[in-house]
Amino acid sequence: MVRVFVSPSHLCTLYMIMYAKSTYKDWYNDVLILDTPPKKQSLIKVISDTQYVYPWAKIINLATPLTDETDFTTSTRKNLTRKIKGNFFAKPFYDFLLKRYLSKQQSKEAQMIVSQLAKLGEVIEVNMVTQTGINSSLFTLYPTATVNYFEHGQGDYFYIQKITTLNFNFYCLFTYKFKSYLEKKGQENAYVNKLNVDGFDLLAKQVIDRDPNGDEVKSVLNIPGKIVLILLENMQVYNVPENFYTDYLDLCVAQIARPEEYTFILKPHPGQSFRSIEISKEHMLNKLKLKTMVTETSNSISYSVEVLFTLWKDKTEHVFCVFSSALFYIAKLYRNDQTKYYYAYNFFKKYIKNAPPQIASNYYAFEELLENVFTENCIDMSK
Numbered sequence: 001m002v003r004v005f006v007s008p009s010h011l012c013t014l015y016m017i018m019y020a021k022s023t024y025k026d027w028y029n030d031v032l033i034l035d036t037p038p039k040k041q042s043l044i045k046v047i048s049d050t051q052y053v054y055p056w057a058k059i060i061n062l063a064t065p066l067t068d069e070t071d072f073t074t075s076t077r078k079n080l081t082r083k084i085k086g087n088f089f090a091k092p093f094y095d096f097l098l099k100r101y102l103s104k105q106q107s108k109e110a111q112m113i114v115s116q117l118a119k120l121g122e123v124i125e126v127n128m129v130t131q132t133g134i135n136s137s138l139f140t141l142y143p144t145a146t147v148n149y150f151e152h153g154q155g156d157y158f159y160i161q162k163i164t165t166l167n168f169n170f171y172c173l174f175t176y177k178f179k180s181y182l183e184k185k186g187q188e189n190a191y192v193n194k195l196n197v198d199g200f201d202l203l204a205k206q207v208i209d210r211d212p213n214g215d216e217v218k219s220v221l222n223i224p225g226k227i228v229l230i231l232l233e234n235m236q237v238y239n240v241p242e243n244f245y246t247d248y249l250d251l252c253v254a255q256i257a258r259p260e261e262y263t264f265i266l267k268p269h270p271g272q273s274f275r276s277i278e279i280s281k282e283h284m285l286n287k288l289k290l291k292t293m294v295t296e297t298s299n300s301i302s303y304s305v306e307v308l309f310t311l312w313k314d315k316t317e318h319v320f321c322v323f324s325s326a327l328f329y330i331a332k333l334y335r336n337d338q339t340k341y342y343y344a345y346n347f348f349k350k351y352i353k354n355a356p357p358q359i360a361s362n363y364y365a366f367e368e369l370l371e372n373v374f375t376e377n378c379i380d381m382s383k
Contacts, residue, residue, distance in 0.1 A: 001027055002028075002029045002057075002122060002123045003125040004126045005127045006135075007035065008035040008129060010050075010303060012150060015151070018195070030054075030056055031057055032056045034061045037064075039064075046303055049207075049212070052206075052210035109133075113141060125145055126145045127149075129150055148168065149170045150195070152325075154366055157369050158362075166188055170191050172192065173332050175192055177374075178373050180372075181373050204310040208307065221308060227312050227315045228256065228263070229267065230319075231321040232276070237355075239354040240355075253288060253290070256318060260291075264292045265294075265312070268295065268296065277296065304326075314336075317340065318339070319331075321343050322347070341377065345366075346383075
């Protein structure tokens with residue numbers, strides 16, 4: 001019997017592994033599928049390397065590989081395309097072309113999936129995230145399989161509410177807060193299940209220890225003394241001005257009484273532009289003149305920061321983000337009493353004037369969830 005696990009990220013794969021281990025039976029063949037969107041080679045590697053902590057029966061990569069030198073800076077053409085496809089008159093035409101493209105794509109995916117899984121047995125369960133690219137293909141191929149959704153970011157709590165059929169499970173970390181939030185809204189919440197992440201710290205350590213490049217990762221990221229972790233985020237999609245990056249760093253540093261006593265770790269997002277990383281690095285080192293390390297090797301950027309945090313958990317006193325899921329996950333997964341967690345959702349509002357309409361609307365849609373589900377024990381530094 002086959003259980004399919006479709007993952008877009010390193011962290012989500014580990015969540016799925018924790019579920020898979022706790023529910024495993026001897027007759028299961030568990031198959032990992034890397035979701036279809038293009039991914040850098042280093043990200044494909046760290047997801048595939050989870051085979052060292054879990055015995056996948058097969059790993060299928062549907063993602064188009066990108067070189068690690070690929071820059072995600074938003075081009076003028078991409079900005080224009082986003083504006084056009086959100087236009088009232090252009091949207092129906094764009095939706096038609098997208099539907100036709102997805103139909104062809106799903107046909108190719110279905111052929112590959114069937115050929116790869118044919119000899120492993122009957123597919124009884126599909127595990128995915130709400131926006132996984134191959135969802136439709138899997139539903140068509142395996143209509144009787146149990147459907148489990150997993151979170152890999154705040155967006156899944158938003159999108160899961162838009163799924164009209166309730167014939168599925170949703171495994172998430174913020175179970176009770178989310179159930180309460182749905183109940184207050186008068187919505188069904190029986191499909192919400194607790195994702196058991198007890199022992200995540202041990203799993204994170206195993207991931208690094210068993211990585212063929214694990215010794216290199218540990219030697220580069222072994223930071224002495226007190227640590228401040230600043231999460232850099234994929235903000236170029238909002239068309240933010242360059243001063244946002246420095247303003248954000250200034251806000252973070254302003255929360256610390258004696259910043260010169262710390263080493264600041266900047267952890268980029270895997271989809272972040274090289275330019276935004278360089279601006280941040282330059283500002284910390286040359287403008288603020290603070291001891292700073294950027295996790296800028298391909299391997300360390302692609303690693304989930306929630307995994308890397310196992311190297312820093314006993315030394316980290318402050319963690320900062322704008323509204324990255326990673327901060328709320330770290331606070332939940334590690335629960336260090338000596339660590340303070342800060343976010344700056346409202347601070348960001350003044351920087352999104354030029355954001356594409358659909359990107360800006362997603363930002364505003366998350367506000368209720370932040371207030372009601374994620375930010376317990378976190379400090380709003382926008383105030």
